[in-house]
Amino acid sequence: MASDAHRLPTNVVATHYDLTICTDLEKLRFYGSATVHLDVVAETPSIEFHSFGLTLHDLTITSSALTESQSYTGSAVQLNKDNERATVSLASSLPAGSSAQLKLGFEAELTGSMIGYYRSSWKDGDTTKYYALTQFEPTAARRAFPCWDEPALKSTFTVTLISRVGTTSLANMPSISEDMYTPNTAIDVPWLNQKLAELSKKDEKQWKITKFEKTPPMSTYIVAFANGVFEYKESAYKSPLSGKTRVLRVYATSDLINQVQWSLDVKEKIVPLYERVFDIEYPLPKLDTLIAHDFDAGAMENWGLITGRAAAFCVDPKKTSIRVKKQIAGIMSHEVAHMWFGNITTMQWWDYLYLNEGFASLMGEVVILDKVFPEWRVHSVFVSGHLARALKADANPSSHPIEVPCPDANMVNQIFDGLSYSKAASILRMLYQYAGDEKFMRGVSIYLKEHLFGNSVTEDLWKGIQSSTGLDIPHLMDNWVKKIGYPVVTVTEVEGGIQVRQDRFLDSGPVKPEDNETIWTIPLFVLTVSDKGEAIIDRQILLNEREKFIPLDTTKVFKVNTGTVGVYRVLYSDERLVKLAYEAVKHKSVLSLEDRMGLVLDAPAIAKAGLIQTSSALALIDAFRNETEFVVWTSIGETLSELTSVWGENDKVVELLRGFTRPLYAHLVERLGYNPVNGESVDDRELRINAITMAANAGEPGVIKELLARFAQFVESGDIDSDLERIIFKIAVENGGRAEFDKLRTAASNPTNPSQAISAILALGATRDEKLAAELFDTILDETRDQDVAYLLMGVASNSKFRVYGVKRFQENYDALEKRFDGNWTLQTIIRAVHSTVSTRESYTSVSEFFKTKDTSKYKMVLNQTLDAISAKASWVERSTNDILGWLETKGAKL
Known part of the structure; x- marks a missing residue:
């Protein structure tokens, strides 16, 4: 590891930090000092640590192994901006086994960058007020204090915050004392002592010193502190x-x-x-x-x-x-x-980010939440949420494995995506279902206990779960984690059963042999039906070879991946897909809610890849027109919305799709109405919102009239149904002009709550007026808070009239946006958002050519995925337009 150009040498490790931070919210600067206790693991002539954007002062290194203190001025410290490091060369080497202390002062501006130690602002009446807080993940602690900024280099921290009287200071641990600062107060690093004396002389306002308890061993990226009112x-x-x-x-x-x-x-x-x-x-x-x-x-x-x-x-x-x-x-x-996942037990390096994020997504959003809110049916929501997101992201040729090499900070920032979160959660959920709840959780507990306050890698997790289940977990899981992509399981009915075959699935079309080498170990979760008509689920059948025969009675209902637990698509014959659709809509079907969702999600994705006709996916949706469950309608809505977006520049197809969509959802609106009913289920409440939204977006006149009336009421009284706020705002801007636009521009900057701000910002992008669309980029883009810029561009991207214009204006504003969001995640989010709906070869060429002249190192992965997504959609349009037109025209004639 010491020879890795992107990692710190391992000859010296930090064991404890005494960290003091002085926050000046009036000058918007911070001043600090650090005493870092070091263990010398191997003889070293230098000490290297992370520092970026900080001015360093009075650096001193002391060690019992040296005859006298080694002192250095700031100019003697070599700073490397490219790898964000500082190096101090020693007059004589420190021997292995010795200890040392690094002491230094530092200062920097409190910027609005949203990384490191930064400032945030808010309006108190007409007054803008500031406070400061940290955001260090993944590699920004070095922007707040000099440190060994890698997850495996855990240390303890004793934090002291100096701030103005009247403010509150917060840190990871509770405060243990709070005293007034006086000129006699001693600070460990002379430079900070002198700086505080100067500040207190120039400023009549008093300062206080808040000391906090010592932390357990922890990584720098989860250190935190804040100061404000x-x-x-x-x-x-x-x-x-x-x-x-x-x-x-x-x-x-x-x-x-x-x-x-x-x-x-x-x-x-x-x-x-x-x-x-x-x-x-x-x-x-x-x-x-x-x-x-x-x-x-x-x-x-x-x-x-x-x-x-x-x-x-x-x-x-x-x-x-x-x-x-x-x-x-x-x-x-x-x-x-x-x-627990990340803080008590931390990944060894960013390659293993999924050990944090995948588990937090599964445990936090499903397992634990289900115990508190069982009425939310979060296991079903997972299918239309995380699993659908994972399958969509990982069908891209430019996808990456869950466990992906991250040699440098540029790469680290790019892996906080749908694969590290959603695909990781999905493959863990698959293992959870295959191994069984109790055994899986016992294995997770073993894993955590064996790595308390330490670091871990994938094999450590597998070892814990294997000890509780007796299963060969590496054999089951390694290819899901270490290989790119996922399979489509093709089901062919043969005499006496079914032949199942696995191939990598790509939404760009049939896979090439060189991209089809991985063999996954696939839990098939096969459902069959007994003579009494009862569902039987075999959870033990594995497909761990290219093809396999499974004996079963094909004259009865059967389904692969029952419960939609597996992280793969299933391809049936058109005839079997129709049979499954009819079985799914029966009043007492053997197919579960999640099975219905899986069918609806798989069919259009497989059609996009050219493996079935897109009209077959539409026919499947048509069979579900009497569906009553919210989560199934959510999946249907996402499919119809995607089709409408992909064909957004073909007016004929769009109008036919809208014509197909309107009666599906108008029927639900008629049944559920517009207002909540006392005692109704959460599902019915959410289905109402979904139905009204989909019907309005499809142009249902009665629904649009009602929403416009509700917007008029909002203008008059400020009152609005929070459930319908987002679609009311969108429809108002889409069907209105300057008055509606300005009203929501005001709501975006002065909302009654944070959610309303997002609803208003998204709605502004729905305008059909060219002058207002230009205004979004001419003035509103600059006025929008940094954290909300992506929402503004998402709104434009969702507007079929101006989405290509949005790409053009993004390109014109690119240099300013790149500078504005240097170092944080927002630029990647914007690139993904602004290009998320374009779907023509012309757009692909335009985007590809534009970025050829840019430094894309900080978002190369996102850009490649974005280009592949545009190409896949363009191929879908070229392949399936006549098929969709034919089916919709025939269907329209029958309505």
Whole structure:
């Protein structure tokens, strides 16, 4: 590892940091000092650590192995901006087995970059106020303090925060003292001591010093601290393992504090459940959440101090949108899961990011959430959410394995995607179902306990689960984790049973032999029916070769991948697909809710790849027109929306698709109405929202009239149904002009809650007016908060009239956007968003040519996936337009 140009040498390791940070929210700067305790593992003539964007002062190295202190000025420290490191050459080598201390001061601006230690702002009346917080994952701790910034290099931390009186300071651990700063206060590093003396002389306002408890061993990317004028709401839970009571808080500025109760309530319910499931107590004395107005990601699992954007944690108590409540509960549970997966046990290197994110997605958003909100049917939602996302992302020729080499920081930033989160969660869910709930969870607990406060790799997880199940887990799972892609299982009916064959699935078309070398070990989860008509599920059949014969009675119902548990597509003959569709819609079908969802999701994807006709997928959807379950309609809606988007520049196909869609959803709107009914199920409430949204987007006149009337009421009174807010705003802009546009521009900048801001920003992109579309890029793009720019561009991309124009304006604004979002995730998100709907060869050529002159190293993976996605859609249009037209015209004649 020492020879890896992208990794720090291992001859010296940090064991403890004494870290002091002074935050000046008026000058928007921070000043710090660090004393880093080092162990010398191998003889070394130099010490190398990470530092980026910091001005370093008074660097001193002391060691018992040296005859006297080695002192260096800042100019003697070699700084390498390209690899974000500082190197100090020593007058004499430090011997192996010795210890040393690195002391230094540092300072930097509190920028609005949303990475490192940065500033966030909010409006208190007409006054703009600032506070500061951290975002270090994956490689930005080095922007806040000099450190050994790699996940395996765990240390303990003692943090001291110096701030102005009247503000609140937060860190990973609880505070143990808070004292006033005086000129007699001693700071370990002379430079910071002098700086504080200067600040206190120039400024009459008083400063205070807050000291925090020492942390357990932890990685730098989950270190966190913050300073500002915050309020909080508090709760607590009693540990089911030890009986200890721990404080739970949510901090926010005064404009948001009354919208945090839901987040706090969810956290209180889930933390003890995690302790029981893992049989490991939460190890810190407290668990805070800090809500930020400016945040690059959705949320971040800093140990003891979760952070996240307002839309991720705030619910307006007067307007309880079920979508927002479910989203927030999932995010909170996901971040709390990281307190175990990632914080107690941390991946050895970013190659193994999925050990953090895949588990947090599965545990947080399914296993634990199901115990708190069983009425949400999160196992079913997983199919239309994470699994669908995973299968779509991994059907791309430019996909990557879940466990992917990450040699440098540029690559690390690119793997926080649908594969590390959704595909990882999906393959773990597949193993969870194959091995059995109890055995799987026992194996996970073994894995965590064997790596408490340590680091792990894939093989460590497999070892834990293998010890509890007796299964050969590496044989089952390694290709799912280490190889790119996933299979399509082709089912051919033969005498006495079925012949099943696996090949890699690509949505760009039939796979080439050189791309079809992987053989996965596939749990087939085969459903058959007994003589009494009862479902029998064989969970033990594995396809671990290219082809296999399975004996069964093909005159009866059968299905592969029952429950839609496996991470693969299933290709049936057209005749069998029709039979499954008819079985699925029976009142008492042997096929489950998840089976119906799987059929609806698989058919259009397989059609996109050219393996069946797209008209077969439409016929399958048509067979489900009397479906009653929300989650199935969600899958149907996503398919119809995708088809309408892909053919968005073919007016004839779009209008026929809209004509096919309208009666499907108008029927549901007529049954469910527009207003919630006391005592109705969560499913019916969400189905109403989905049906109204789909009907409105398809141009159903009665629904549009109702939504416009509701927008008029919003204009008059400010009151709006939070469940329907997003589609009301979109329809108002789409069917309106300047007045509607300006109203929502105001709502975007001065919302009643964070969710409303997102709804308004998305809606602005729906305008059909050329002048207003130009205004989005001429002025509104610059005015929009950095964290919300992607939403603005998503709205434009969803507008078939202006999506190509949106790509053009993105290209014109590229240089400014690249500079604006240098170093964080947003640029990748924007690139994916702005190109997400274009689907012609002309667009492919335009985008490809544009990026040939750009430095794409920070988003190359996303760009390649984006180009492949455009190409696949273009091929689909070329292949299937006549097929779709023929089917829709015939269907229209029958309606």
